[in-house]
Amino acid sequence: MSQDILSGLAVIVNEVAGVPVEDVTSEKSFVDDLDIDSLSMVEVVMAAEDKWGVKIPDSEVKNLKTVGDAVTFIAANS
Amino acid sequence: MTAAIRTQHGVEFARIMSIGVHRPERVVTNAEICTFIDSSDEWIQERSGITERRFAAKDESVVDMASSAAHKAIEAAGIAATDIGMVLVATVTHPYQTPSASTEVAARIGAVNAAAFDISAACAGFCFGVSLANDMVRSGSSTYVLVIGVEKLTDWIDPRDRGTAFLFADGAGAVVIGPSEVPAIGPTIWGADGGQKDAINMSQSLIEYRDNGGPIFPVITMQGQQVFRWAVGEMAKAAQRALDAAGVDAGDLDAFIPHQANNRITDAMVRALKLPAHVPVARDIVTSGNTSAASVPLAMERMLRTGEAKSGGTALLIGFGAGLVFASQVVTLP
Numbered sequence: 001m002s003q004d005i006l007s008g009l010a011v012i013v014n015e016v017a018g019v020p021v022e023d024v025t026s027e028k029s030f031v032d033d034l035d036i037d038s039l040s041m042v043e044v045v046m047a048a049e050d051k052w053g054v055k056i057p058d059s060e061v062k063n064l065k066t067v068g069d070a071v072t073f074i075a076a077n078s
Numbered sequence: 079m080t081a082a083i084r085t086q087h088g089v090e091f092a093r094i095m096s097i098g099v100h101r102p103e104r105v106v107t108n109a110e111i112c113t114f115i116d117s118s119d120e121w122i123q124e125r126s127g128i129t130e131r132r133f134a135a136k137d138e139s140v141v142d143m144a145s146s147a148a149h150k151a152i153e154a155a156g157i158a159a160t161d162i163g164m165v166l167v168a169t170v171t172h173p174y175q176t177p178s179a180s181t182e183v184a185a186r187i188g189a190v191n192a193a194a195f196d197i198s199a200a201c202a203g204f205c206f207g208v209s210l211a212n213d214m215v216r217s218g219s220s221t222y223v224l225v226i227g228v229e230k231l232t233d234w235i236d237p238r239d240r241g242t243a244f245l246f247a248d249g250a251g252a253v254v255i256g257p258s259e260v261p262a263i264g265p266t267i268w269g270a271d272g273g274q275k276d277a278i279n280m281s282q283s284l285i286e287y288r289d290n291g292g293p294i295f296p297v298i299t300m301q302g303q304q305v306f307r308w309a310v311g312e313m314a315k316a317a318q319r320a321l322d323a324a325g326v327d328a329g330d331l332d333a334f335i336p337h338q339a340n341n342r343i344t345d346a347m348v349r350a351l352k353l354p355a356h357v358p359v360a361r362d363i364v365t366s367g368n369t370s371a372a373s374v375p376l377a378m379e380r381m382l383r384t385g386e387a388k389s390g391g392t393a394l395l396i397g398f399g400a401g402l403v404f405a406s407q408v409v410t411l412p
Contacts, residue, residue, distance in 0.1 A: 037124065038302070039125065041303075042306050042310070043346060045307075
């Protein structure tokens with residue numbers, strides 16, 4: 001399950017920000033490692049909401065520091 | 079017995095006949111903005127697409143800018159100011175509660191036969207005005223309607239707010255809407271979501287400021303990510319509904335002219351609409367910033383002036399902003 005979410009998220013991050021899919025791994029920070037700014041992060045979150053049918057409120061987005069944080073949140077809430 | 083009341087009849091169709099704009103003289107670069115906020119030219123361009131914007135002079139008012147744009151639009155329409163039956167001014171930055179900016183503009187330009195009122199629909203105000211003017215001409219309540227979008231946002235922002243100082247700017251755009259032989263303004267898709275009133279609002283009311291003071295005079299504040307999410311998620315859908323209502327395919331457009339909120343929002347809308355690459359997209363924000371109600375007519379004028387879009391072409395307009403409110407329609411370019 002988590003592995004599927006990780007690969008799905010990698011595709012989304014690639015589509016939104018052009019980051020190579022293989023660079024999107026659990027321990028990477030969206031901001032510091034993948035250079036995803038706050039606006040791109042909103043697009044990633046919206047695409048994830050559509051894909052997995054989860055609600056990720058703005059208040060939660062700031063807690064999703066790493067790719068792994070996002071995978072865990074999506075797995076727990078989808 | 080109830081008296082028989084005669085009603086008026088208008089014309090079948092209306093169109094945008096002409097456009098005129100006012101761009102303030104003073105160009106403000108990102109470097110100048112960064113003397114007030116901790117930011118950089120690179121950051122501002124990445125986040126918004128803006129390289130420079132124009133600020134009105136201290137003594138250059140909303141009414142001054144609106145009148146200047148209106149003069150040009152009336153002249154281009156080939157009508158007299160006295161032919162105008164209604165002056166609509168879309169603005170949120172006229173600094174008087176009353177009277178409206180529109181009555182002063184009407185007097186200034188010699189539209190002595192016109193009724194006049196202001197529209198408070200923020201960045202969607204111009205598209206609200208196009209819709210109202212279309213209805214007025216078609217119903218017969220006015221033959222010619224002047225619609226102006228104008229803002230002096232620099233009076234109402236905090237130059238030290240990193241979220242807004244680089245974004246907002248000043249300007250005005252005006253159109254004359256009058257009778258048409260053929261359909262030239264499609265149905266307007268519009269709406270409001272007051273549940274998100276805090277997404278873009280004033281830091282406090284003028285009454286609160288009078289009674290309690292405060293760190294700064296009331297200014298426009300914005301929750302950037304919330305607005306971005308709404309704009310990207312909902313506005314492409316509204317624009318698609320406007321296309322569907324007008325029976326126009328995205329591929330048949332000659333121009334897409336969204337409110338110049340932020341180039342990143344425009345990019346996301348273009349993707350969501352699956353707009354074919356051959357359709358020119360307005361990017362006036364790069365050198366004009368976000369001018370709220372003025373941004374759609376300013377962007378339209380640039381596309382026509384530079385030849386990016388042609389008179390008689392078909393354009394999709396959408397305005398969206400504080401409220402939250404939005405309005406979208408397909409029009410034939412003047």
